[in-house]
Amino acid sequence: MKIVRVAIAGFGGVGRATATLLLARRERYRQVHDADIRLVAVCGSRAGLADPEGLEAGRLEALEPGLSGPAFIEASGADILIEAGPSDFRTGGPGLAYLRSALSAGRDAIVISKGALVHSGPDLRALARSSGAMLKLSGAAAAALPTIDLIEHSLKGCEVLEIEGILNATTNYLLDAMMTEALGFDEALARAQAGGFAEADPRNDTEGWDTAGKLVLIANFGLDAGLTMDDLAVEGIGSVAARDIETWRTQRLVPKLVGSLVRSDGATRAAVGVRTYPMTDPLAHVSGKNKAIRITTDAMGETIAIGSGTEPLATAAAALKDLEYILTARAARATHGSGEER
Incomplete structure (x- = not known):
């Protein structure tokens, strides 16, 4: 042995x-x-x-x-x-x-x-x-959440065209609480911090940088994209206001902080920001501290993985x-x- x-x-x-x-x-x-x-x-x-x-x-x-x-x-x-x-x-x-x-x-x-x-x-x-x-x-x-594994193994025979990832559990929890419990951002954040799953200084999460970092790794190590953080347009959830929440509720849309990547004509474009999804979209049902990734390919269509787990x-x-x-x-x-x- x-x-x-x-x-x-x-x-x-x-x-x-x-x-x-x-x-x-x-x-x-x-x-x-x-x-x-x-x-x-x-x-x-x-x-x-x-x-x-x-x-x-x-x-x-x-x-x-x-x-x-x-x-x-x-x-x-x-x-x-x-x-x-x-x-x-x-x-x-x-x-x-x-x-x-x-x-x-x-x-x-x-x-x-x-x-x-x-x-x-x-x-x-x-x-x-x-x-x-x-x-x-x-x-x-x-x-x-399996991310690079999907690209390197499950989708090896395909060309990846697009990625959408709910990659940060803290922001997903905050947006979920704001939508379902009518909490303001500050109140939702205080609750997450009291529960021990939001950092005392949550800016890397709430400003989108944690999501951006994960997206860069998925792109570079999974797709050899050669991205840097400077290549991404990054927005967090701090600007989400009560009127936004009310509008989304009325329209039956669900907001998520998403890292997105699109590959076309030899170029790769990536960004982080809030996207809204109708209730018919599986990503609308990724609640609480769960994370998810949707990978769209040329030959296998869409593959979605949803995961969570007790940290650490x-x-x-x-x-x-x-x-x-x-x-x-x-x-x-x-x-x-x-x-x-x-």
């Missing part, structure tokens, strides 16, 4: 959930992938913990100050990095340094935070290609889906390299 060493950089709620789920699934990895998965290092911004024999769940609460940074992860001997740190698409955030270090060394990487991929996606993809490392990002591209568990599971892809690919490489028939 082969030993596979995993490190997690970024140890907030999502990083901890990923570690817990990873350790709980070790028997599955043994049975399905013939792999002994060992969590050899975890770290936050200022503290971490490492053990070459593998960390157990009971030890993850007592991180040691000073154990952090790309060099700490490299010294752990990890084969795979899971990057789950804070996301900042304007600078790449702390994740960018971790990913550059890992990919340049040929270490496979699973990315949960969007910032580094939005900021430096082409550079990181080039690093992965040159070193032979795998770079996976299900957790960053709408987590529990859903994002952790999306990251570990990527781990299983990597384990499968590693096994295939090993078989091919040994000269066995396939």
